[in-house]
Amino acid sequence: MRIDIVTIFPTFFDVLDISLLGKARQSGLITLGVHDLRDHTHDRHRTVDDTPYGGGAGMVMKPEPWGEALDGILEGASDPVVIFPSPAGEVFTQATARELAQEQHLVFGCGRYEGIDQRVFDDTAARARVRLMSIGDYVLNGGEVATMAMIEAIGRLIPGVVGNPESLVEESHEDGLLEYPSYTKPAVWRGREVPPVLLSGNHGAVDAWRHEQQLARTRAVRPDLLP
Numbered sequence: 001m002r003i004d005i006v007t008i009f010p011t012f013f014d015v016l017d018i019s020l021l022g023k024a025r026q027s028g029l030i031t032l033g034v035h036d037l038r039d040h041t042h043d044r045h046r047t048v049d050d051t052p053y054g055g056g057a058g059m060v061m062k063p064e065p066w067g068e069a070l071d072g073i074l075e076g077a078s079d080p081v082v083i084f085p086s087p088a089g090e091v092f093t094q095a096t097a098r099e100l101a102q103e104q105h106l107v108f109g110c111g112r113y114e115g116i117d118q119r120v121f122d123d124t125a126a127r128a129r130v131r132l133m134s135i136g137d138y139v140l141n142g143g144e145v146a147t148m149a150m151i152e153a154i155g156r157l158i159p160g161v162v163g164n165p166e167s168l169v170e171e172s173h174e175d176g177l178l179e180y181p182s183y184t185k186p187a188v189w190r191g192r193e194v195p196p197v198l199l200s201g202n203h204g205a206v207d208a209w210r211h212e213q214q215l216a217r218t219r220a221v222r223p224d225l226l227p
Ligand SMILES: NC(=O)c1ccno1
Pocket: 085, 086, 087, 133, 134, 135, 136, 137, 138, 139, 140, 141, 142, 143, 146
């Protein structure tokens, strides 16, 4: 998978050099391009924003730098999905991550200030699949944190990125429920014992207990997920 990111804070994504995603880049499973939006400005101050038409507080990101930056990425690209993180977007879920992990090319456009001129979305949608996406019902200062979260959620689902694919199966939201509680040695810690069923060696009983724990947790914390 190729991932391109357009941002005014390119060093924000240096963290993608480490851990699983860093290894995936070294192995060629993921190819990453980080583009500084200011490289597509042509004034002395490298201006990327201006006051909003119609008035109002804050600044809006100018369309010209975005147009030039996306032209360079989309030219010759093969059917990418262009994602703009936004609190006004569709909600990004585990199902979205699974869907996007099937794509060959993702482009993330990180807005700042009060957002990006609408014509950037319209112009891009005329030549690529565009999706505004939200990682939750709250507002961030820009798209970079949301982009990082989405890249991690998507990247780990790409075959070969996570060493043991089995570990992806029994996770929260994979089967529509929250995951069960996990325990490891020692069997007793500060007077707290591991549930005896987990020490029983009875795999059927362990599976049944874990499923019940998933249901109980989901009922308590996320009843909205239950069918
Ligand atoms: N909730 C979000 O995904 C978001 C992106 C930018 N600001 O908020």
